[in-house]
Amino acid sequence: MRAIAVLMMTGVLVLAPACSDGGRDPAGEASGNHAVTPAADGDSGAQPAADHAHEAEGEGEALLPIMQRLGSLMTSITYGLMTDNDSMVARSATAIAAHAPIAQEDLERIHGILGDEMAEFERLDLEVHDQSVLLSEAAAAGQTDEVLTQLNTVQRGCIACHSQFRARLLTNPVPQ
Numbered sequence: 001m002r003a004i005a006v007l008m009m010t011g012v013l014v015l016a017p018a019c020s021d022g023g024r025d026p027a028g029e030a031s032g033n034h035a036v037t038p039a040a041d042g043d044s045g046a047q048p049a050a051d052h053a054h055e056a057e058g059e060g061e062a063l064l065p066i067m068q069r070l071g072s073l074m075t076s077i078t079y080g081l082m083t084d085n086d087s088m089v090a091r092s093a094t095a096i097a098a099h100a101p102i103a104q105e106d107l108e109r110i111h112g113i114l115g116d117e118m119a120e121f122e123r124l125d126l127e128v129h130d131q132s133v134l135l136s137e138a139a140a141a142g143q144t145d146e147v148l149t150q151l152n153t154v155q156r157g158c159i160a161c162h163s164q165f166r167a168r169l170l171t172n173p174v175p176q
């Protein structure tokens with residue numbers, strides 16, 4: 001973005017002295033007069049491409065911020081239900097299903113603590129994912145009874161994992 005802004009400003013600077021008719025919007029000139037662009041490009045043409053190359057790949061996130069988001073998405077689902085807003089329910093459920101992957105570093109921490117139980121942890125994560133997709137579909141179809149049933153199932157999945165694993169995996173354990 002910054003490279004593009006700089007490019008446009010350069011365009012304005014090069015263009016300004018050539019224009020004697022005043023009164024025109026500088027931003028309009030910068031984007032409208034293509035003749036100026038190659039000259040401005042000469043210095044900095046490689047920058048936008050370099051910017052794109054630096055776009056971050058999805059490398060996952062620590063479990064705690066993922067969970068905090070799931071918590072507020074759950075609140076949005078309840079709010080959407082109470083305000084008869086099916087699309088809010090559907091969107092929030094889709095976002096739960098599509099939560100970011102757990103970062104490698106935190107996966108290793110979890111694996112170190114759970115050992116063989118890691119498989120069950122992953123199974124519950126997948127189950128919540130699948131049930132959230134069904135919840136979203138029910139909401140999109142306006143089937144409120146089915147939404148309520150599915151919401152119960154999703155929450156059972158959340159709690160199933162919490163009751164088995166949360167206390168052992170707390171990032172910030174409460175001092176005893």
Ligand code: HEC
Pocket residue numbers: 063064067068070071072074096121122124125128154155157158159161162165166169170171172
């Ligand atoms: C596969 C296991 C698993 C599933 C499924 C799961 N959680 Fe969690 N959740 C955890 C663990 C582990 C923690 C503790 C994380 C930590 O402290 O690093 C946690 C913590 C939380 C927290 C507390 C965050 C805080 O600020 O301490 C919330 C809120 C939460 N989860 C919401 C949800 C919701 C909502 C769902 C279901 C849509 C869900 N979780 C499903 C494992 C799970």
